[in-house]
Amino acid sequence: MRVLTGLCAAVVLAAGVAVPAAATAAPARTGTEPQYDYAGAIRETVWVDLGRDGDGDGVSDRVAADIVRPKEPAEAGKKIPVIMDASPYYSSVGRGNETQFKTYDDQGRPVGFPLFYDNYFVPRGYATVLVDLAGTNRSTGCVDVGGQSDVQSAKKVVDWLNGRATGYTAKTGGTKMSAGWSDGGVGMIGKSYDGTIANGVASTGVEGLKTIVPISAISSWYDYYRSDGASFGFNPDGLAQTVERRNGGQDCSAQHRKLAQGATANGDYGPLWAERDYVANAKNVRASVFVSHGVNDLNVMPINYGQWWDALAAKGVQRKIWLAQTGHVDPFDYRRTEWVDTLHRWFDHYLMGIDNGIEKEPMATVERQPDQWANEATYPAPGTKATVLRPQPGRTPGVGTLGTTGSRGTASFTDNPKVGENEWAANPSATSANRVLYSTGALTSPVQVSGTSSITVTATPSTSTARLSAMLVDYGPAKIRNFSGPGEGIVTGTDRTCWGSSTDGDSACYKVTSADTTNVDYTIISRGWADLANYQSLSREARLTPGKAYTMTFRLASTDHVVPAGHRLALVIGGTDNGFVTAPANPPKLAIDLARTSAQVPLVGTVPARPRTESAPAGELAHVPAAARFDLR
Structure with a gap:
């Protein structure tokens, strides 16, 4: 434990004799120690x-x-x-x-x-x-x-x-x-x-x-x-x-x-x-x-x-x-x-x-x-650069690549408020009626997402109301904390450790906890949601005209995550994210203009400018379901 020692005056007393302070310098104050009676407080x-x-x-x-x-x-x-x-x-x-x-x-x-x-x-x-x-x-x-x-x-x-x-x-x-x-x-x-x-x-x-x-x-x-x-x-x-x-x-x-x-x-x-x-x-x-x-x-x-x-x-x-x-x-x-x-x-x-x-x-x-x-040394991490990632269409409708070169083409999906992020993330190489997905392909070196990302989407809705959701996904096997479990990543045991002094009415002892972990095949590392009707202003929504294109920029969650070499970083765009945001009055079909859609991601490292087209692993990928919202405790 660190010892707290009072600062010396000009002199200290030793055996009743005044001695210059320089001869017996006081040790530095490096930390407070328990010295007062808690029970009698x-x-x-x-x-x-x-x-x-x-x-x-x-x-x-x-x-x-x-x-x-x-x-x-x-x-x-x-x-x-x-x-x-x-x-x-x-x-x-x-x-x-x-x-x-x-x-x-x-x-x-x-x-x-x-x-x-x-x-x-x-x-x-x-x-x-x-x-x-x-x-x-x-x-x-x-x-x-x-x-x-x-x-x-x-x-x-x-x-x-x-x-x-x-x-x-x-x-x-x-x-x-x-x-x-x-x-x-x-x-x-x-x-x-x-x-x-x-x-x-x-x-x-x-x-x-x-x-x-x-x-x-x-x-x-x-x-x-x-x-x-x-x-x-x-x-x-x-x-x-x-x-x-x-x-x-x-x-x-x-x-x-x-x-x-x-x-x-x-x-x-x-x-x-x-x-x-x-x-x-x-x-x-x-x-x-x-x-x-x-x-x-x-x-x-x-x-x-x-x-x-x-x-x-x-x-x-x-x-x-x-x-x-x-x-x-x-x-x-x-x-x-x-x-x-x-x-x-x-x-x-x-x-x-x-x-x-x-x-x-x-x-x-x-x-x-x-x-x-x-x-x-810092947050965001040293060397972080705002990198613009752009979707490119692939051979499979609604599935393509994610790189730094210019985009082209369009893609579309239908908003289904009964599904959400886990359905969107599953089967990343297959067409989905409810989302579009773009991936860097397997990375040859790790990249770190550190800070707050944003996405700009240009979408044409088929109705006058529309929601947009987007997420960044790390595709690859990992052991993570089970953040959607009952303890949100921890398990509470029965043993206790004590942190300070106790009285009969106030114990300093608390149950020991440990990590609750799970193995996954993909990790959603950042999410964001928006109402397309607020494309001009968050203070006043506008009524959308079906068949007209609108451009909106919205934020994705702050994070700090390393995508390892061999994994894929993907951008997924959908409509109503079930379990998170409320659905629009009339869920639309949304056409995405890829040439005017991009994500700005704070990256340490680089992704390929134009990844080669390759298929992601087939099959249903296991993941932790989205956590429920709770009272603000």
């Missing part, structure tokens, strides 16, 4: 005034922030930093792989804090603060699913920790409560909705927020519910009702109506989504950012981390990233020891000011195969 709650009345009861809303902090620093007059997780889930769906909830004693004092952050970091001199978003658990007000109420719920607690907001000892009434023990430095962390709020608070540029660690988090709520005009078929009012269901007493029906009305069914980007677009405000971010995401996350799609990362890079924000093969999984549950160590050093550096060199380490850590990790 201070556990308390502050209710912070939001200055808004979200539930319309005539009273300003207050958010509850449960705190556990070591008592020794306060007794010595030393101020300490805060690790904060702001969540709507502490009494509704729970947190972590073992679905933990907050617990309280008979007098309402906090006892059990979900996750390991308090157990591990409080003995090391940090406070842990878990915030109930407005309208959830013990807070008043209403959830607005990523809007101002949600973001302000956490931002105001940051303000309170810095002496800029008012806190009270009770939900109503009470006396004012200060945070004189806080040094004002805050690091926000959390998975999914929680990490999303960290992104939102960082995008306000609030002073005192030093770092955030968003895990499988949303960067724009539009991209959780919609995709370039296409709808995933569910809306934010349902999520709001889910997280508020155990917090009776407030009337949030007006807020629910606003959410339902603002999330228009046609998939247009409107004012509701603009308020919840943190990428647009990335220019305000002051905090460092440590991103973690599963490249196979089909709940919070990977485009969320990719566009956030790119916006932060443009701003020059200090950042780091972990990418796993998992679905919607916390790194504590797929690479526990390394994650805790890295997180510890990250917080020590950005909250304690310890010079441990973590900011100089490789920027990206990527899982190449289950439990096999590679470091990259």
